[in-house]
Amino acid sequence: MAFKGTIVIDKQRCKGCSVCIENCPNKCISLSKGVNSKGYRYAELSSDGCIGCASCAIVCPDSVISVYRVKI
């Protein structure tokens, strides 16, 4: 059974600490090129390798990540 997932990041609340990037097992999160209204570069999904493991969301200090997962 395989899973495919995706994450939704609240860009305005993200502070760009990069802890989620370090914790992603498939390395599919990166920092954005642009900045949010507070001047932080925010995290965003950069490849389709997400399996919906929620590791990023669990370690996110500001709880800005929602994780969705489906079986394929």
Next chain:
Amino acid sequence: MEISDMIKPENLVYGKPALLTDNVMHYCPGCSHGTVHKLIAEVIEDMGIQDKTIGISPVGCSVFAYNYIDIDWQEAAHGRAPALATATKRLCPDKYVFTYQGDGDLASIGTAEIIHACSRGENIVVIFINNGIYGMTGGQMAPTTLLGMKTSTTPYGRDAKLNGFPLKITEMLAALDGTAYISRQSVHTAAAARKAKNAIRKGFEYSSKGVGLSFIEIVSTCNSGWKLSPVEANKWMVEHMFAKYPVGDIKDVLK
């Protein structure tokens, strides 16, 4: 499958706990406080004890904890959270009472309060955030600062002759008869955060069983005080803090 097809409420596997308010946390980017707040909110939500939980917030960065978790809170004077928690628990024995304290609050100015609360075996939970520094006031040396660690008051590193040795208060408290569950955890990875959540949950369960005080230390980072990026601070913590403060359960009377 398109990404837009996945983003539906029935596919949601993890999101912000409902108990966390919508206020933007004032903590620095990557601060462990936010993660621990989330774990506490998840535990309270999972146990369904929102209306029966009273938190005691400390003095320190986490002084505004009452703005972020939607439960009843009290604000204690510096270091006096265990004393306030004692009174709250004794007056309302059916409530779950926990304190949330940093190392400057608990291990320095509040040492007497925590030792005597542990010695009396109050049925409360103490969440102790140990980052080895006074974060809010500008990164001064705390009792838990490691030897050789540079802070604004020990710019050449902590020297044992001048500043004494780091205080392993968790091990000290484990020696007291009133404590039921003592554990040291961290939140730098998803696996560590899950273990920390289990430890916090165990603490809340023990407090309702009336077996004594539960004390959960979270070894955490202060990337602003340590002058490192959040990711580098986590690595530094694993390399240096864990040598002095090894993670794991230290005491469990029901085991």
